């Protein structure tokens with residue numbers, strides 16, 4: 001459930017009509033709902049209340065400081081994949097002691113900074129990374145807390161671009177060889193082994209792959225215990241899907257219940273890294289119809305937002321709900337392709353949507369709070385859009401719209 005609802009024929013973000021937001025901040029813009037972010041974070045926190053746990057929001061889903069700050073105030077941890085994300089978490093008031101560092105390609109400077117601020121754990125994805133981490137921790141005179149990200153070889157049954165837990169994916173260490181790698185890690189002087197980690201994919205709408213992966217991870221943790229390597233936590237990654245249009249993903253409570261049987265008999269703390277399930281339906285992309293173009297075979301609504309603002313439809317053929325902000329209109333409905341001004345055929349936000357539209361109408365692309373702004377670019381020299389957060393009856397500009405001048409401010413010509 002989210003807090004984007006229609007009142008008196010107008011879609012609102014919490015208590016504010018989206019028409020007011022468009023007037024105040026212009027379009028396109030992302031609009032986030034604080035109450036929805038908090039509700040979703042608490043749903044995870046409550047779902048795992050029977051068990052020691054830490055919810056680490058996956059910053060890649062939405063890294064706006066205001067979003068991170070709202071979650072930090074709830075006591076959230078954070079899953080990061082770069083020093084940029086780490087600095088964002090710190091700037092937003094996040095606790096470095098609750099930061100998990102994931103990712104296959106951590107650079108030395110990134111590792112050093114994370115060691116300096118004292119993060120909770122490095123999710124290590126290769127033997128080379130283990131050696132680098134050991135050396136850098138030695139140089140700084142500290143012990144690096146380590147989990148190995150194992151690749152459990154389960155099929156997440158999601159879009160191939162966002163499946164990560166199969167043997168052929170670049171992520172993690174093959175679960176078959178993980179035990180040997182743990183033994184080698186245990187022999188390195190500047191590492192402290194604290195856990196095990198897996199993340200099998202994103203937008204999963206079925207619980208079976210999660211249960212399957214957890215079974216394999218626990219079996220490995222048990223074998224490690226027999227070898228004298230006692231883990232403190234199991235990090236189960238993120239990946240729980242959301243409803244974009246037709247999907248019926250399980251709620252966090254059902255997810256927790258499905259895992260609880262295996263977890264209950266074990267002493268481990270559980271770490272989770274949800275991104276989409278917290279932020280996805282806590283944001284919309286607000287856009288305006290610039291032109292209607294009626295061809296012989298197709299009707300196009302040309303919007304002021306494009307693939308550079310919201311890449312998911314172009315990249316994953318993502319099917320997000322697109323709704324008019326003001327319900328009543330005297331226009332005739334037609335089947336529209338909702339496209340942007342970018343010079344690519346893949347530049348669409350929705351296809352064959354039956355809508356009654358007039359030029360200048362406002363539309364909301366729902367489910368845009370995760371992997372929306374964070375994946376946006378300046379392609380076609382389009383300034384990135386504004387981000388607004390609504391809290392009850394208050395709307396705050398939490399990121400200014402970029403200016404045209406900022407687009408090339410760091411560029412120069414040859415002398």
Ligand code: LLP
Pocket residue numbers: 058061079102103162199201202203237238239240273274275276277312316370371375
């Ligand atoms: N942990 C790790 C190690 C991850 O790689 C990811 C996502 C997450 C947690 C968070 O997953 P979530 O709970 O959000 O599913 N851009 C794509 C999604 C890419 C996800 C990458 N990794 C999209 O827009 O669908």
